[in-house]
Amino acid sequence: MNYTNRFKSFIKKPHNIILVSLACILTYLTIVPMITIIMDTFTVHQAELMRVKGAQVGDFTLYHWAKVLFSSASRKIFYEPFLNTMAVSLGTCFIAISLGGFVAWLVTRTNLRFKGFLSTLFIFPYIMPSWTLAMAWLNFFKNSLVGGSPGLFTAFTGIETANWFAYGPFPIVVVLGLHYAPFAYILIGGILRNMDANLEEAALLLKASRAKIMRKITIPIVMPAMLSTFLLVFSSAMSAFAVPAFLGTPVRYQVLTTQMFRTLNGLNPGYGYIIALIMIAIGMLILGINQKLVGSRKSFTTITGKSSNIALINLHSLRTPLSLFFVIFIGIVCIVPIASFTIESFIKEPGNYSLNNLTTLFWVGAGSPVIANGEPGILRNPAVFRGLWNSIRLSVSVAFFAGSLGILAGYAIVKKKNTKLSVYVNNLSFFPYLMPSMAFGAVYLSMFAVKRGFIPPLYGSFVLLVLVGTVKYLPFASRASIGAMYQLSNEIEEAATIQGIGWWKRMLKIIFPIQKSSFISGYLLPFISCMRELSLFILLVTPSTRILTTMLFQYNEKGWNQYANAINLLIVLFVVLSNVIVNRLTGASIDKGIGGQ
């Protein structure tokens, strides 16, 4: 076959066209930004003119690298936040995996009570924005260090909370750990549910003790999933911004993301880009390790069994206490924060929880000049409605584009699996996951601030937000879709091809309906993530494109606590409700989106 014919037959297949187009688009949207970041670490920026002596904007310089890594200031600029990040991420992993793994084991392997209730509610902390728990923590345990009013705990008990308890690494780790525990729960639970119970029974029959079965059989088999959970939680915790910003700032506890926000927004964007680059490098290292682990020869993916045979472990006398404990615990983690936002948003003078201090001012008040510069209550505030509208249309657009692209990507990647092109697109579509959100935002800011080829300058436009969101959340959608496509045998599509049914019809009438719930999960996850996203957009929004989360952050920075709480309540309710509705209507769910089964 000559080259023209070969090309013709290549281009005839839709999945080839998809792969080639995705390869081009994603290269431009992920690799180019990456190169831009690298160049930015060697470039003099406007804000740095004063420091880099005698330089022009755009000049090549080693100043940033030298300053960040090898100067007397490096400790404060980089090493300390770096170590803090590592400590926080490790601590988060520890809490998330031990808690999530334990609950997963209880739910899949024992006769715990209220399983349905627990497994539904346990995912809530992950659905809620990560700072939800952080704000709740502050509402409860705030002390007089930051000025203003004390939290609920101090108000009711009169005991002043210690600084280490109220702010800094301890609450950050606890809050992030609780936030990511559902993530670990979903992944480990999926493996446990899929893991053949016969494997454990075989060991039992060969007279191994329960402890030995756990140590020698269950844990080693779940290990790859645990490690990959560990790595995913680690990289997520590493790029978390809002929680350390809320809880760390009062005691000047800096992590890489908060440091990046300060430097990118301040006088040293070059520092910020270096930090971003290092974080991306760590992320890639993690991805590499993860792929090594998953691909090892001990892989057990080929083995599936009748999981219906599972004989549940009897918890005996622990059954009721453990069940009750988790019901109460999860209740506290899910409901108490929401209650606290509600309370805080109705209180006139912060810190005073008496009944006559209640007000609806911050919800429906017309605004009074003595409070918060006359800002009207959020339900009468056109700015809030604009923010809500922006948030919704942004999330819907991002979900639509990311979800659809993800389906196409998953389809094409699986169709051409094991080819170079497919592996390349697969990696590219996952790559944005590793980019810390804020760095990603920063790069898009610098990339699209000017006209690029046929693309007009996008800064300040809504399109830019949609673009950055779509690329950032593509990994969720593509992973969900790849998983779904792997479960679908090729013959199902071929049966339709033979009958002469066109590609569009095959996609819409056969493939999509069969894996509907997985695909819709691929839309749901970007939607929810986008609705609660802060750090990705914080550098990109302008007053006309403000979204709810950035407004929340601004209100919080200004210390307008009640507004912040009210908006937060709005976001949480909106996210949780839309999740529940989509779940009820379509069967799609968060767990399917992040790889649970």
Place this chain on the structure above:
Amino acid sequence: MPQIILKNITKRFGKSVAVDNLDLVIDDREFITLLGPSGCGKTTTLRMIAGLETPTEGDIYIDDICVFSADRGIDISPDKRNVGFLFQNYALWPHMTVYKNISFGLENMKWDKERIHKRVFELLEMLRIEEYSDRYPSELSGGQQQRVAIARTLSTGPKVLFMDEPLSNLDAKLRMEMRTELKRLHAETDSTFVYVTHDQLEAMTLSTKICLLRKGVLQQYTTPLEIYHNPTNLFVADFVGSPNINMLEVVGESVNLDEVKLTHGQIKMLFVPTSSSITVTKGQKLLLGIRPENIVITKDGPLTGKIYSTLPSGMETIVKIDVNGLLFTSVVFGGVDFFMGEQVRISFTSEYIILLDKTTEINIATGKLV
């Protein structure tokens, strides 16, 4: 002398009954198959004896020791019942090499290293998989995995071996080969085998006794040939034997002293019971069961029919014959073939003709046609 006794064993999952009031005695060194269509409770029964599932009611004894009693609250855990279990999907531990998979049970028995090594290689040799000892299960073919699973189960030398459809994941040729080896294994190991299968051929060829279950209820428990020749009811007659038994609807009438006149339209036959004498009321609706090998194509047969289809396999030919709209299945041994539509004459031979009551579907007599 390990003898396994099940007394009134019942297992309910919620409202559905998986096993219904089952009584069973399995003697030492027997090769018992639990046979039945899928969902008949055979795997559940096996798992209950092994201790992996808890019966709702009843008692189980292994080797005169009560290992389970619902009334007395006894439930000895599987590891203390001294049994081996071979799973349908092998359940090999994916993170351990073949060697580790086999030695795991021996380590649990605190054997010293050298003895373990010797025993593992003895087993590897016996099952002809020595060269794979360092491989992981995912690097083995289905048949090899199967052998590793058998070696692992045998390693601790259990006196009772349970097998849950161990051959169902293998291809036909390999299955045949493994059947032979399982039978040899049974002879060599002196153990009692309890084997679950839905494949009647496997049950027929392997076992010393078949326990046939249907919807959790025991249908018949006896030797393979007895089940084949003297099935207790229509279900058993139909389930065992391939090709299926021919069932002819007839109307009966007791004649002479101990004979039954059977009529099906134009066809009239005389049935002589060889079991015990029976009485049939006049006009009683009956079913006449004739195994395919008992329908013979001969020149002087009393019935005329046309060849409907023919399936020659070289060793034998399965022929369907159309006799006035009734289809009979016959097996002709040897490499013979027929033409479709060809006229042939057939006759029924031999004993082992079964007579069942049509309404109760119960076997009332075996005998011969004259």
